Amino acid sequence: MNTLNKLGWSHFFESSLSFEEKQNMTIGRVSTVNKSNCIVIHENGSKTCELAGNLMFGLDENEKPKTGDWVLFLDYGDLGIISKVLPRYNCLSRQKSGKEIVEQIIAINIDYAVIVQCLEIGLNLRRLERTLVQLQNCNIEPIVLINKTDLPIDDEQQEIMNFMIDTYQAIPISASHGSNLNLLKDKIITGKSYVFIGASGVGKSSIINSLQEGNDLKTGTISQSTMKGAHTTTSRELYILQNGGVVIDTPGTREFGLTAPNSESGLSGFHGIDELAKGCKFHNCTHTNEKGCKVLKAVKTGDISEDEYENFMRLNREMEHYESSLQDRKQKGKKLSKIIKNMKKSGYKS
Ligand SMILES: Nc1nc2c(ncn2[C@@H]2O[C@H](COP(=O)(O)OP(=O)(O)OP(=O)(O)O)[C@@H](O)[C@H]2O)c(=O)[nH]1
Ligand SMILES: [Mg+2]
Ligand SMILES: [Zn+2]
Structure with a gap:
């Protein structure tokens, strides 16, 4: 399998390109979006890219490149200039909390969403259910993880955990002890894209780190007074795993406001x-x-x-x-x- 296929390239994207585009441009996938540029992974590595002027001023905010987007860019050595955002296969978004209704894009071109909850913060069925509905609306398969199973559990949480396992095939894991990580690894397929979602502090970055030796994403502790995470991960970022599979780490989002069902x-x-x-x-x-x-x-x-x-x-x-x-x-x-x-x-x- 070539690098583009490992990155998730498929016929769907291939068919949107003209002959000229294939001849003259480099294809890449957006890993992370910064204020004034983005990092794009391509066949020979990664490159800092900026948006061409006509796109910068011609596209709506949500049409501009987001993590997971496929783009075409012109290679200028140190810098690439993005000239096209390819049609999106799908889009995971949520309704941003606040008075105004704003649709916030979390990731683009996603096959699976790994929903993480944990025993330390507490399992929450309603939140899980809302997230599942949103995933269904976005045409994304869910994988449910219950992390930190190394911690003590009370009867009520045990009951909810059993229910989540029976009903949603949730996988109980411990990122720190490595237990059941093989069950998660079994679900990760080369060329498919997985976005990790869940509240701050549930262990998304820790789990991604444990999927791959040498990965060193920053992780943070949980405040024991508020039981909230420290919002350690601050931007969405896409990684390609050595054993196959593309994973996207995201900053914690507690509530998953639903956007209109389709x-x-x-x-x-x-x-x-x-x-x-x-x-x-x-x-x-x-x-x-x-x-x-x-x-x-x-x-x-x-x-x-x-x-x-x-x-x-x-x-x-x-x-x-x-x-x-x-x-x-x-x-x-x-x-x-x-x-x-x-x-x-x-x-x-x-
Ligand atoms: N006991 C225990 N602690 C864990 C486990 N997994 C992660 N942690 C701890 O939980 C805390 C939060 O982990 P992170 O990986 O930063 O959580 P996150 O979901 O990425 O959080 P944000 O980036 O803020 O959204 C860290 O102190 C981790 O060491 C686990 O399986 N068991
Ligand atoms: Mg994190
Ligand atoms: Zn009624």
């Missing part, structure tokens, strides 16, 4: 139904037999399929279960400590 009805998927459910007549609608239930109506008219409905109801039940059982345990814990306090007051000695 299904025809606009309703498909968990998120679509979730949105629809907000319009039900009763705010505590169970979507089973209520009058004025928008979800049931959409099932009737065929706007959502029976399967989608079943799936939605199942996930809702499961999430409710975890949330209520957590509440339950907290309340029981409080009751128990009250009983013990009273027993101590009344002179009971343990």
Whole structure:
């Protein structure tokens, strides 16, 4: 396999080039984007490239080269000048948090997204579910990792972990101990592109480091008072692994705001139904037999399929279960400590 194919080059991109372009230009893939230039990996190494003036002023922000884009550039020795951004196969984006709705591109031309959560910060089903919906909208296959399994785990997290393994084929790993890393390595195919996503501090850079000897991405510690990562990785960057596979490290993003689904009805998927459910007549609608239930109506008219409905109801039940059982345990814990306090007051000695 040649270097371009290892980098993810395929017929899709090949077919967008004219004969002249192939003759005169160098093809490369954007590894990282800086303020005034970007680093492009090509057949003979990597090169700092700048955008040609007409693109600099002619393209919208989201059309300018992003990590994972294929570009054509003219080689001027130390510097390359990008003259074309090739059509994108797909695009992983998220809705940036804040008042204004801004679509932020995370990576381009992606086959798999490796979603990382970890025991130290805590597993979160809803966040996982939102990310999965967004990936489906973007036509990207998910791989779910639970990192830091070397750390102690309580019953509730254990339960969620088991659920994630059963339902999403999540792989429990430990980047620091190296456990189950072979299961992840088995999933990495030469010529395919993998973007690592998840909150700051879950261990994305650590995992990428452990996939390849000699990799030395910066990693950072987690604040024990806020349980948040330090946002150690500050830019998106694409690497090519010796054993095959292209990986993209990203800065941590806690929430994965959904951009508009691209299904025809606009309703498909968990998120679509979730949105629809907000319009039900009763705010505590169970979507089973209520009058004025928008979800049931959409099932009737065929706007959502029976399967989608079943799936939605199942996930809702499961999430409710975890949330209520957590509440339950907290309340029981409080009751128990009250009983013990009273027993101590009344002179009971343990
Ligand atoms: N106990 C334990 N700690 C880990 C493991 N993997 C990573 N860590 C630690 O977790 C902290 C954060 O790891 P990073 O790799 O920087 O996390 P990240 O997801 O890249 O974070 P950002 O770059 O901020 O988004 C570091 O102190 C790592 O040493 C693991 O498997 N077990
Ligand atoms: Mg990082
Ligand atoms: Zn309803």
